[in-house]
Amino acid sequence: MQNDGTDTCPHHMDGELPAGGDHLGGSFGDAPTLESWYPQRLRVELLHRNGIDADPLGADFDYAAAFATIDLDELKREITTLLTTSVDWWPADYGNYGPQMVRMAWHAAGTYRIADGRGGAGTAMQRFAPIGSWWDNGNTDKSRRLLQPIKRKYGNALSWADLMVLTGNCSLELMGLPTYGFGGGRLDAWEPDDGTWWGPEVWDPHQAHQGDDMVSRDERWTGQNGDADYDLQSPLAASHQALIYVNPEGPYANGDPMGSARDIRITFTRMAMNDEETVALIAGGHAFGKSHGQVPAADIGPSPELAPIESMGLGWHNPVGTGNGQYTSTNGIEGSWTPNPTQWDNTYLENLFTYDFEQTTSPAGALQWTPTDPDAPKTPDAHVPGQMNPLMMMTSDIALKVDPAYREVCERFLADFDLFTLAFSKAWYKLTHRDMGPKHRYLGPEVTIADDLLWQDPLPEAEGAPLDASDVAALQLATLATGQSVSDLVFTAFSAASTYRDSDKRGGANGGRLALAPQKDWAVNRRTVPVVAALRQVQADFTRTSGKQVSLADLIVLGGCAAVEQAARAAGTETTVPFTPGRVDTTQELTDVEMFEWLRPVADGFRNFLSPRFAEFAPGVAPESVFLDKANLLTLTAPEWTVLTAGLRSLGANWDGSDTGVLTDRVGVLSTDWFVHLTDTDLDWTPDDESETTFTGRTKATGEARFTATRHDLLFGSNAQLRSIVDAYAGADGQERFIRDFVRVWDKVMMLDRFDVKGHRRYGPMAA
Incomplete structure (x- = not known):
């Protein structure tokens, strides 16, 4: 190529390089990723996320000791003062931040799902993408920013996760609800969680009101709403991507209360709540505050993760009016459920069952419900003195009235306010503590308020003298x-x-x-x-x-x-x-x-188990992906995952006692045979049938069948990252290292649930 002085040879540059990354020619953000190049690649690196290198507090930080220095009563007084001190940049509805803080805490905890235990408030993941930028979490960024002065004062002795939940409790108490207790002990994460699968479809808020146009994009449901086979793909819990529970306007914003009830039952069950707890949470939560829908979604700015750098982590900029106060828009529905939105009472259920409601639309165009009786109670405007507004109900509220089982619970709560109060208090406690594990992990003086509850998986106290x-x-x-x-x-x-x-x-x-x-x-x-x-x-x-x-x-x-x-x-x-x-x-x-x-596992690569119904439970999912997920749930690193699998195979620990994947003739001997034979270049591996779930390894020279294996086994030879680890043990010097490392990871797995001796450090000696 002729060089006229305007082109630069890609292999040589005269003079100084341009500043920053300009010499790379193009935007880093526009570059293809490994996932776009190789979408089927197993992301082994997920095992190493949120590790010690990301944690500024270090491995020796003892959160329990730090939390113990806090005067909880004083902290709660400071939070309560903040709740009633409105600031100009984000004025409080009704002069009380309590309702919006309840929403923040609820949405932090409400991501929990029972199928794989992921989600929940436990690591304050609401601060990060994708959760922090979900449309359903609109303006929770403002709630956390309001709490920043308190977080600054208490520093690392108070995690964001504990602060968010405690603020929710203080808000409820300020508004008259006696809470069931509070346990601290949540350890913050330090980086986003990009390993949890939140669903296959994309949720676009600008299309939220286009009804059936979204149906073709929704892949998480099987069957049709109302049919016997209608269900949600496991492990998902929310009805749509970027929602905490269900679309408040009904399935696909269709305004169908009965369809909404079916979605509610499935999603709340997936979040470990029964019918009574579900009604208590919805009716209790909607006793407070209001919904915001003054401006159409299409006019609202991007989420925090997409906002310009000068926004400093705040998103959803509203260009209309002041952008807040009476102009606030969050989920698009506008109005309050009760005449006194900052007081714990039973008027939500009283209004729901006393009056008939008709479908209307909010200023933002969202579907909602308004009393047909012009004499129905009004609710004061949150910001305009003297202005009174009609009550509002969502389609998901009307659902409680039309579903027979939910209606029966509502009627019991209507007849007995004390029963309702206790039910909501206990359901809130479960919601905000469900992902914390055993009760002995809870910290603080309010733990003893609550009894041992079945969902806490209680353990009796040890009896007798300890073993010596x-x-x-x-x-x-x-x-x-x-x-x-x-x-x-x-x-x-x-x-x-x-x-x-x-x-x-x-x-x-x-x-x-x-x-x-x-x-x-x-x-x-x-x-x-x-x-x-x-x-x-x-x-x-x-x-x-x-x-x-x-x-x-x-x-x-x-x-x-x-x-x-x-x-x-x-x-x-x-x-x-x-x-x-x-x-x-x-x-x-x-x-x-x-x-x-x-x-119950549908697949367990460690024991070489694959349920006959695996394809039904996990359509389109490769068994090795579930294996990686299991290693992640056991907090294993890639080397630990590899060593543990090799050891279990060598020891003959298949679920059915078979020799599949047991690549050794010395079963019960902790040898490196598995590593050696897995990477033996004299073996050819071929699938046994079209399913490609089991394979036979044959000697190249003779074609003799030598071993059988599954995808759970061949994974460690086919994946480049895992194979490099296998090579570290397959060599002549690998035996002693293998036994040492297997003993270490074995002890780690045996001790994973021993929080009674491990304390509240994220990184212990076993993780070293």
């Missing part, structure tokens, strides 16, 4: 003497511990729920039944001979630890697997069978 070192040694020998194989002992311990999910701190070995319904009846756990029976005998014998107590939960874990030591010894390495006693056994009565059923 000699007890542990004797019990370890006793578990091995039961005649149960190394494989079965390892499988049983892992099956108990691996139910844990860090998203909502549920599951784990503590409590011994592996021996209770529903877990004991899961097909994936059938190998554990004879092991549990044998360990019960060890338990009885130990109590008879020593007079001391040992929990079945401890014995299950101890048996696995003893088996791992024996497997390492068989590989020529003496090692000690850590064991921390102190687990307790809970009861069937203290186990919420329906909620624990959500922990």
